[in-house]
Amino acid sequence: MAVVHEIHQLSRLNRWTQTISAFIDVTKPKILMMLSFTSLCAAFVAQRGIPSKFVIFAMLLSASLSAGGSAAINMWYDRDIDGLMERTAKRPIPAGVIHPSSVLRFGIVLGVLSVVIAFFFVNPLTALLNAVGYFYYAVVYTMWLKRRTPQNIVIGGGAGAFPILIGWASVMNSLNVTAWLMFLVIFLWTPPHSWALALYKNNEYTKAGIPMMPVVKGPRSTKIQSLMYMALLFLCSIVLYISGNFNTFYLAGAIMFNSALLYCTWRMWKEKDHLFIWAKRTFICSLFYILGVFSAMVIGII
Missing domain, CATH: 1.10.357.140 (UbiA prenyltransferase)
Structure with a gap:
């Protein structure tokens, strides 16, 4: 018992x-x-x-x-x-x-x-x-x-x-301008981050009937738009340096991490639409981007 x-x-x-x-x-x-x-x-x-x-x-x-x-x-x-x-x-x-x-x-x-x-x-x-x-x-x-x-x-x-x-x-x-520019960094980062995932999970989103950008507009249009948002994100990060009273450490970090993510997004755009090697790499890089850029912001105020 x-x-x-x-x-x-x-x-x-x-x-x-x-x-x-x-x-x-x-x-x-x-x-x-x-x-x-x-x-x-x-x-x-x-x-x-x-x-x-x-x-x-x-x-x-x-x-x-x-x-x-x-x-x-x-x-x-x-x-x-x-x-x-x-x-x-x-x-x-x-x-x-x-x-x-x-x-x-x-x-x-x-x-x-x-x-x-x-x-x-x-x-x-x-x-x-x-x-x-x-x-x-x-x-x-x-x-x-x-x-x-x-x-x-x-x-x-x-x-x-x-x-x-x-x-x-x-x-x-x-809230001030710096707060809203930091908000904008995440806002502009979201499309290239999420669409990279959606590209190599396109079949699943199609099956579920979710109108993600690759499902509705196709991979080529999605990749072009990802590049556009990535360019805006790069610009926003630089404007944040100018208006946010950060030191050059943040500027260096912003340039480095934005360049890395822009490169991955560009390679994703260059890749043939039936391949997803660079879509996966872009998604992973976008995660490190957040860790790197926001860490640089904190260090950049010291």
């Missing part, structure tokens, strides 16, 4: 562990880490140093709850198409690990907590930005743009840039 009881206990523990892991997964923790990183960098740049530890903790907590909550709503709403694509089929809802209604409630609770924490422990502007960022991703992008227009990534790119404004506002309780 003791052995049977122990087996039941282990089984119950395993179910609890699996459930907790599923709730963590619906917040898209890898993306959450990147968003938290950019938000933290914005706070450092706004302060031109190290902000209050309490403010940083409250800001990161509220921003993470906002981003994680909206990601949960995204997974709840997209559960039908997630099951059709190989890269998303193992997510908790299509895999049957967690019930959709639980994810919906979880996402709403996280969003509410985000605003409450920011309002009482940071400032009202940060609370408002958390709420707007949450609504932008969960409703504007997920429920309106994603399935209706190939411009879904372009217009929806603002959702991923909101943590910049949240980080800045948490320290300054206001």
